[in-house]
Amino acid sequence: MAKRPAGPVTPRGLNHLVLNVRDLDEAHHFWSDLLGFQQVGELHQREDDPSPMVMRFYSGATDDLSHHDIALVERPTLPPPPENWSMSAGECAVNHIAITYPDQESWKQQVEFLQDQGVKINVRIDHGMTHSIYINDPNGYGVEVLYDLPREVWGHDIDGALNYARFLPTEGDEVTEETEYVSDFS
Ligand SMILES: [Fe+2]
Known part of the structure; x- marks a missing residue:
């Protein structure tokens, strides 16, 4: 057997x-x-x-x-969405859904397109393993628009990369400015 x-x-x-x-x-x-x-x-x-x-x-x-x-x-x-999206507050059962773009250039183009369409960027964060913006859909679900950094940047310390957060401007050209990859999360 x-x-x-x-x-x-x-x-x-x-x-x-x-x-x-x-x-x-x-x-x-x-x-x-x-x-x-x-x-x-x-x-x-x-x-x-x-x-x-x-x-x-x-x-x-x-x-x-x-x-x-x-x-x-x-x-x-469905109940109406909150007026302002927040990752740490609100009654919505879905916190956020992360969408991957293939690379930094396609991510930059997508973020610029969203800016041109008038979509509000709630948060812009460099994590240790992704560079991300956070927006929200019409139902209040958070949406993280990201590209992945190479595994050699974060593979040695996934927990450190998850906990790493560098908050950046949410408006203007600085949103898509290229930022360096950080590998030391200590
Ligand atoms: Fe996320």
């Missing part, structure tokens, strides 16, 4: 995230028109479905393993 597993199998990672949103068109504008996710499908309504939903599926830059990263489900009865 085959040996049974003694413990859980470590997964490869997250596959996709499904968010409840108040208004699907409003959320589509944020996640697709502003953040660049491409819609790849929508839920087809079935007559025999006892609990029909309005749902759309979105993907980032696709690779062989990717079909969708995010899906949105319309839920008009």
Whole structure:
């Protein structure tokens, strides 16, 4: 008889995230028109479905393993979002969702695009393993727009990199100014 597993199998990672949103068109504008996710499908309504939903599926830059990263489900009865997003306060169950851009240049272009579209940057932080801005979607979910630093910068001390935070300006050209990589988190 085959040996049974003694413990859980470590997964490869997250596959996709499904968010409840108040208004699907409003959320589509944020996640697709502003953040660049491409819609790849929508839920087809079935007559025999006892609990029909309005749902759309979105993907980032696709690779062989990717079909969708995010899906949105319309839920008009959601409570309104807080006036000002904060990572450390508020009643929203989702704190933030981190979106990876491939490299520093694409991140810079994306942040400049968001600035030109009038999106408010709540926080701008260099972490030890990412350089990030934090914005929020129309439902109050925080969204961290980041690029990853090379593993040799942070691989020796992930906890140190997670705890490292250098706060930077949230407006103007300084938001996307190139900053150095720090490897000593002590
Ligand atoms: Fe984060």
